[in-house]
Amino acid sequence: MLISPSIYNAFLICQRQAWLMSRQMVADQEFTYLDIGRLISEESFSRERKEIYIPDLSAKIDMITLKDGKYFVAEIKKSSATMQSGIEQLKYYMYLLRLKGVEIKGMIKIPLEKKSLEITLNSSDIDYIEKRIREIIEVLNSENSPLVKRIKYCSKCAHYEFCFV
């Protein structure tokens, strides 16, 4: 069972969200935070190739960028606040690409703060990711959705009304 990056990322934040996504219970698209995210990635780096879709991994990569003659897979973020989850996301992309035989470095870009950060994938990262995947599969295979657990992220989540009404 291949875990798509979007579900992998959601799981890092909230198991319930990942479970809902796995059943196509996507959130209300009228939600402005989603729009902000979309706009940032649409408006920044318009010169480079962006949003590369890899169908068999159902992965949408923000962009591939060239720096000092080397290619990087890059993830665009709104702010440093979500840096940690951004790094984990990126490492998962790199892991998936590695499975396909593509060894590539990663880069986090925060256009609003004019920052970028290089990321590498080492063997302990790989062990960690594989442990994570086993966890995710176990949760997703459960017939029941994980219970609502209030976290800081809830108030900004598109599922907020669904969970708390």
Add this chain to the structure above:
Amino acid sequence: MKETIYIFNSGRIQRKDNTLFFESEDGTNKFLPVENIKEIFVFGEVDFNKRILEFLTTKEIIVHFFNFYDYYIGSFYPREHYNSGYMILKQALAYEAINKRLKIARCFVEGAAKNSLKILKYYNRRGQNLSSIIEEIESYLQEIECQESIETLMHVEGKIKQSYYGAFKNIINNSDFTFEKRTKKPPKDYLNALISFSNSLIYTYCLSEIYQTHLDPRMGFLHATNFRRFSLNLDIAEIFKPVIGDRTIFAVLNKGIIDSKDFDNNLNGIILKPSGCRKFLEVLQERLNQTIKHSTLKREVSYRRLIRLECYKIEKFLMEYYEYKPFVMDW
């Protein structure tokens, strides 16, 4: 917040570049910014072409059509964009499991009755003598719980409605707007015409909200499913007819916004003139935009949004251990 567009003029709607353009027969043209449209209501004679339908589909805009007599014709319901096989399956299973179906169907009747009571009690406190009708409905309310079939439940619902409509003549202070009983297709008097119009609008708002969720509008629980037309929106509308529709009816009549001059008598019974239709929709839209503090969400939500929240509650009832309780007004 996205807007609802109401089109009363006749003309042609077309796609201009990446937005909508309405060319009216009276020569006024208007751009309709597509990113900001939730849904379109069409009352006038409007020409559409396939390109427009295609465009509306990509923008996920639903269109509701009404005929010359303000009757609901149907909706352009773009292909489902929130498809979840899981949810459809849960919905169908709940329909099949008679206990689960009855449980939720009772909630719709209960929600309708409790909201109707809130309105009656409000007017009772203001000196209208409605105590006997209130007591009647309260006793019917006790019967809901023990109905073991949809048919008998519908029967109780019918009794509640009859008592409730019987109170309208006390609430409305305009003698042109009294009625003996509910008549439909065609409505036989002004008030019936207005109620029919109001209800059909609530049905369509509910349909629009269902469209934004993973529920299938074709599978209702109280209103029998016939797998051809929409019925879940009729279920949800039961809760909101008193809350949104009826309160608007009382407002427009008691404030004299609409009177007998806004109606026409013709072969098809009584119909609301375009002027009356517009005035009603203005007040109704105000009501939909009005917000209340939601007790569990701790947020301000509009009456319109309450319909969406009801859909979410139904989804949760269908998929997890969540006890569905219909929305009931506070006062």
